[in-house]
Each structure stands twice: as C-alpha cells, then as structure tokens.
Amino acid sequence: MKKHTQCVHSGTYKEGKTKGVNTPIFTSSSFEYPDAEENVYPRYFNTVNQRAVAAKLAALENTEDGLLFSSGMAAISTVLLTFLKQGDHALFQRDVYGGTYHFVRSEFQQYGIDFTFVTNKAGDIERAIRKNTKVIFIESPSNPLLKITDISAVADMAHSRNIITVIDNTFATPINQNPHDSGIDMIIHSGSKYLGGHSDICCGAALGGTAMINAVMKTAVNFGGSLNAATCYLVERSLKTLGIRIERQCANAEFIAGSLKNNPLISKVYYPGLPDHDGHELAKKQMQAFGAVVSFELDERKYDPDTFIDNLKLISPALSLGGVETLICAPASTSHEKMSEEERLSIGITKGLFRLSVGVEDADDIMKDIEQALS
Helix, strand or coil: CCHHHHHHHCCCCCCCCCCCCCCCCCCCCCCCCCCCCCCCCHHHCCCHHHHHHHHHHHHHHCCCEEEEECCHHHHHHHHHHHHCCCCCEEEEECCCCHHHHHHHHHHHHHHCCEEEEECCCHHHHHHCCCCCEEEEEEECCCCCCCCCCCHHHHHHHHHCCCCEEEEECCCCHHHHCCHHHHCCCEEEEECCCCCCCCCCCCCEEEEECHHHHHHHHHHHHHHCCCCCHHHHHHHHHHHCCHHHHHHHHHHHHHHHHHHHCCCCCEEEEECCCCCCCCCHHHHHHHCCCCCCEEEEEECCCCCCHHHHHHHCCCCEECCCCCCCCCEEECHHHCCCCCCCHHHHHHCCCCCCEEEEECCCCCHHHHHHHHHHHHC
16 A cells, blocks of 8 residues: 555444444543453453554554554653663764753663764764664754765665664655665654644654564553554644645645745755755655754844744744644754753754744645744
C-alpha cells in the first residue's frame, strides 16, 4: 500500500461482532489471563489500541515494529537508556531539540554515560567516534534551524563499527522521509506534533526492527511511559489524515518561505526547499518534500521581535508545532530556553529567530498576517 492508503488502513483492528470500520476503544486496564497468549496490561505496551497505532506507524516508516509512548521525551529517554550503560559513549548532533539536549546534559552523568555534541556533518561525526561509542543520535531536519544531515552516510559509518543509529524524524514525518530505508536503526517521533496534528495530543513513538523494539520494550515496561486507550484512539484517528495534512502544510510552507525572502526586515530564512539552503540538494535526495516548518530571523536593528509577536492576529504565538493551525515561537524562550545564552548563540539561536509551524489555512492569509505584523 502507498502512504495515503497506509494512513487510513494499516494497523486497524476489525472487531468481529459489530463490523465497525474503526478500531474500538478498549477501556479496560485489567484483562483476563487464563488461556491468553500473553498477559495484557497497558504498561506492557501490548493492548489492542496501543498495538493498532504502533502497527500503522511501523507501516508508514517501513519498519518491522514500533512502540507508542506517552510523550516524545519518553520515547527518546527510553531508547537511549536501553542501548547505553555505564562506561559507554554517545554522539549527538549539536543542533538537536532542546529537550533532548537538556536530557543528555542533566541525566547522563549520573548514569556514567559519556557524550559528545558535534556538528551535523558526517565527517565531523565520524571523527568524534570513540572505541566505546555505542549510539549516534541525529535529527534531520533539525529543530529549529532545519539543518539537513546525510542520513545514509551516518548509517553506513555506524554500521561498519556496530554502532546503533537513532534519528528524531519528527519534522520530516513518515510522509516525507523514511530513514530506516537508508539504514537508520531506530526512528523516534514526538507524536504531539504532526502525528497528532491537532494540538490536542501528547504522545511519542519509537520504530525499528523487531529485536531492537523488544529490547526497548523491556526498558519501557520499567519506566512506565505508556499511553491510555482513549488517547491511542485519537492518535489513530489523526494518522488517517496525516498524508493530506502534510501535503497541504508543505505546499503552504514552500510558498511562505519564498515570500519571506523578499522582506527587507528579515535577514535570514531557513527552509530546505530554498535553493540557497545549505542542505537543499541533500534534502532533495532524501526527502519527498521539504517539510512544513519555516524558520526566519528578524533584523533586530530594524524591528523589535517582541513587537512583531504582539502584532500577529491570525498566527498564534504558542508552544509546540505540527497542528492544523499556524503557530509561531521564539526558540530562545521556548524549546531551547534551558540552554545558556552562550550555548544558544553558538548554534545560531538568537532572540530574533522565529520558528513558524505552517498550518493548513490559506497560504495567502498566513502571509498577510506576517506582513501586517511587520508593517
């Protein structure tokens, strides 16, 4: 099945008595065990509702299996602490999501896990590999500067050294990019973004081969970051429109990125679909479309960033991204606020930088709101 068909049909649990076309919501937290193939319990990640969503996501990412978590950070932390132990070393792309950065900085030391942050260039990643490196973690496109990492190059260098590779594929979504096809072992999503798609769900996902997912599940059972049946249903419902939402949002984003380039108050536009983006050619090679996030930098000498935010009428200044409505945020005071100012500036996150999560509204209306806020 192709992507749009998978969004609708993959993983659906057909209930025999009523013949409903949707997976029913099984509200039980207790399940009878005599004659059962396995003990079923929500914390074991094996209820019907959990498995239905995991199966749909695994189909979309071309992996063998998957797990659904209560948040993206639950997925990230569980995966990392499954494959890393005391004395190990992990490599991280320097410009990752701020929550990932903060987790590594604040938690790894107490576990005795060493780590290094490097640029997203494959050569720099390879040079930073040590004898005890067990995991390489990348993010492409990255949050919030939309840097593009050569996924195949990272996967190849890691496999030749028996290093596990993990990618945060949230910004690309399974519609635009399938890193498992390029050799990446584990794919992670913050499902609160595009998978949920309506700014009303908090969840995460980890997808990969059966053996690795089984290993992650053993850790996940201990950490307990599972998702309830009602929210699983909402995720499954939302995934049915993932393909058509992403197509519309990407088209809008491409239009807006091109329009922003012409505004004299904006000093820089970050979008992989622009020919002058550093990763444009690589993005064309490994992505189906360029994504629905556009980041841009206001020229602070000409316009106050806080005034710009106050003047917006249609676009909401809000946390998170990936919903059907267009949202904007300043990463310096939201996703990356836990970094020091020196750390933020070292990776290009200034006060004037804004991350625009483009929704499904009419692109002209979105652009007009930006222009009136700047005028």
